[in-house]
Amino acid sequence: MMRQGIEREESVISDHYLFYEFFARELMLQEVLIDPSKIMSRYLLLISLLVTPMVSAANTQAVDIYSQEQLVELIRTKQYLTRVIGDDCQLVQDIEARAEVLKQPLYQYLWAEMLNHGICVKANPPRGISMLRDSAEQGSAEAMLRMAEYYHDGQFVIQDRERAIHYVMPAAANGDLPSRLMLVKLFGEGYGSPRDFEMGYHWLYNDVFSDEATKEKALELLKVLEQKMPPSAVARAKQEHLRSR
Numbered sequence: 001m002m003r004q005g006i007e008r009e010e011s012v013i014s015d016h017y018l019f020y021e022f023f024a025r026e027l028m029l030q031e032v033l034i035d036p037s038k039i040m041s042r043y044l045l046l047i048s049l050l051v052t053p054m055v056s057a058a059n060t061q062a063v064d065i066y067s068q069e070q071l072v073e074l075i076r077t078k079q080y081l082t083r084v085i086g087d088d089c090q091l092v093q094d095i096e097a098r099a100e101v102l103k104q105p106l107y108q109y110l111w112a113e114m115l116n117h118g119i120c121v122k123a124n125p126p127r128g129i130s131m132l133r134d135s136a137e138q139g140s141a142e143a144m145l146r147m148a149e150y151y152h153d154g155q156f157v158i159q160d161r162e163r164a165i166h167y168v169m170p171a172a173a174n175g176d177l178p179s180r181l182m183l184v185k186l187f188g189e190g191y192g193s194p195r196d197f198e199m200g201y202h203w204l205y206n207d208v209f210s211d212e213a214t215k216e217k218a219l220e221l222l223k224v225l226e227q228k229m230p231p232s233a234v235a236r237a238k239q240e241h242l243r244s245r
Contacts (some may be wrong), residue, residue, distance in 0.1 A: 063087045065094050071106040075142045076178070080110055081119045089120035099131060108135035109143045116156060125156045141171035145179045152186065161191040169196075172203060180204045181218060188224035197229050201237035 027142035066074070066083075073094035074080040084091065092114075099111035108131050114121055129150070135143035144153045151160045153155030165186050171179035184204045187197050205222060226234050236243060 006068075015027045065091060066110075068106060071110065072142070075106070076111065081113060081117060084110070084114065084119055091220075092120045103134070103138070105135045105138040105140035105143065108132070108138070109140060109146065112143075113146075129156055133242075136167060141174065141176040141179055144168055144171040145176070147183060148179070148182055148186075152182075161186055161189065165192045172200065177207055177209075177214070180207060181221060184218075184221045184225055188221055188228070190228070194228070197225060198233045198237045199242065201225055201229065201234065202242045205238055206240060 030116075048212075071080070074083050084095070095107055095111050095114070098107035112128040112131035112135065113119070115124045115131065117123065117128075132143050132147055132150075136147050144167050148164040150157055151164035151167065153159070160193075165183065168179045168182050168186070172183040180200070180203050183200045185191075186192055187200050201222060204218050207218070209218065229237070
């Protein structure tokens with residue numbers, strides 16, 4: 001058992017060094033392009049990242065960085081911040097590096113939310129929202145939906161539900177079910193163009209649901225939206241293939 005623990009720690013440190021070797025190359029490549037005043041802070045971040053794995057392996061049980069699949073599941077179930085806290089904030093610098101340097105969309109989402117809510121770092125909503133926008137611009141459906149939620153609720157930003165539609169529409173068009181639920185909710189509240197109601201209704205009505213609770217929620221939202229649509233438009237939207245008028 002002790003030998004297995006040592007091998008695991010050695011493996012974790014090895015994995016960290018492979019990542020940081022790449023990180024160091026990125027710093028050198030970007031050095032000539034960034035503000036010289038930022039170079040030292042980036043090197044200090046790299047040094048701290050190199051030291052952290054050795055300290056963690058010696059004093060605590062090592063925590064593996066999250067896979068893309070794990071992150072998607074954590075975000076979908078809204079457990080991502082709870083998980084970071086539950087891991088004793090050990091992965092803060094790894095998360096920051098993957099968001100700020102490697103610009104991985106899901107890690108940008110996670111880092112943004114940590115900044116927005118002050119989880120394991122000092123709260124910095126301006127930077128957090130900016131990072132979340134970057135993630136959305138890279139095509140993250142999760143980030144598009146989160147931005148829509150913030151604009152819907154008026155949290156961190158001035159409430160603007162039309163802008164919420166702007167953020168959530170591309171994700172809904174690409175088949176993201178939570179985004180389609182959000183889009184139909186916004187339409188049902190009277191926001192957006194009535195010309196788009198039929199399309200939003202069609203997407204959600206013809207989607208596939210993994211559980212009954214989500215399906216019931218969809219039916220409730222569709223029922224509200226129906227009240228804002230002509231019967232002929234509802235009938236068209238329920239068809240498997242949406243046809244031109």
